[in-house]
């Protein structure tokens with residue numbers, strides 16, 4: 001009996017609360033007015049967020065991660081694709097992911113001078129459709145832009161792209177490097193979110209190739225440092241030999257943040273509200 005009374009009071013409070021809220025927010029008012037007319041799917045979204053991020057590619061994942069560091073900020077991330085399977089994690093079969101449902105499957109416009117051997121002269125234009133975006137189907141090669149390019153932008157007067165004070169710290173903040181081959185430690189960080197490693201396996205050919213290049217006076221370099229010309233081993237976004245997508249790196253560890261919501265398999269379009 002007591003429980004019944006408690007539940008009745010609780011319901012009354014909830015209804016009262018909704019009515020009071022409706023005075024303040026047209027969105028909530030609309031929600032209350034149309035309550036019952038909506039589908040469950042729609043009602044999931046009818047909340048107020050400080051930020052709505054459309055797309056969970058590396059861009060969206062990093063943004064969601066950083067914004068939700070502040071526990072007061074309420075963030076919704078919407079993604080058209082879904083979570084990757086174990087198969088996307090296997091580097092050897094990465095090229096097959098381009099043939100999967102994790103690719104939007106776009107075709108480029110008909111080309112006059114290229115793609116001529118392809119049907120209607122159209123090349124495939126893969127783009128990821130997954131939690132993690134293209135980082136779920138990409139080649140996992142970790143390559144930052146070249147220092148010279150960023151410096152050039154700065155010379156052109158573009159603000160906020162100073163390599164030493166802004167770009168490099170941002171790269172380092174995201175990185176969790178565990179590199180076993182030649183690298184310049186001052187360009188790397190070992191405590192970020194995104195794993196950067198060398199391939200755990202290489203054929204004897206790699207060493208032969210590097211030695212051959214050195215004999216031609218190319219230095220062995222860290223491709224993600226201030227050196228751009230030389231020879232070096234690739235660094236990749238893998239963790240213990242498995243793909244480390246943007247979702248795995250930046251979102252999975254923060255899923256429990258209270259004010260963070262993400263929905264997959266929902267495409268935002270002009271009719272989304």
Ligand SMILES: Cc1cc2nc3c(=O)[nH]c(=O)nc-3n(C[C@H](O)[C@H](O)[C@H](O)COP(=O)(O)OP(=O)(O)OC[C@H]3O[C@@H](n4cnc5c(N)ncnc54)[C@H](O)[C@@H]3O)c2cc1C
Pocket residue numbers: 054055056057058059060078079080081098126127128129130131132133134135137138139140141142143266267268269
């Ligand atoms: C085959 C391939 C290989 C690559 N190899 C490498 C590599 O080895 N190294 C490297 O550094 N880079 C590589 N890249 C590029 C790299 O993956 C991209 O630069 C990077 O993923 C871009 O991130 P993004 O967040 O801008 O966009 P994306 O990764 O494209 O993510 C955008 C996300 O938004 C979602 N989305 C789009 N529209 C909507 C909508 N209306 N509603 C809801 N969701 C939506 C998409 O489904 C997608 O998940 C490769 C890319 C591809 C396709």
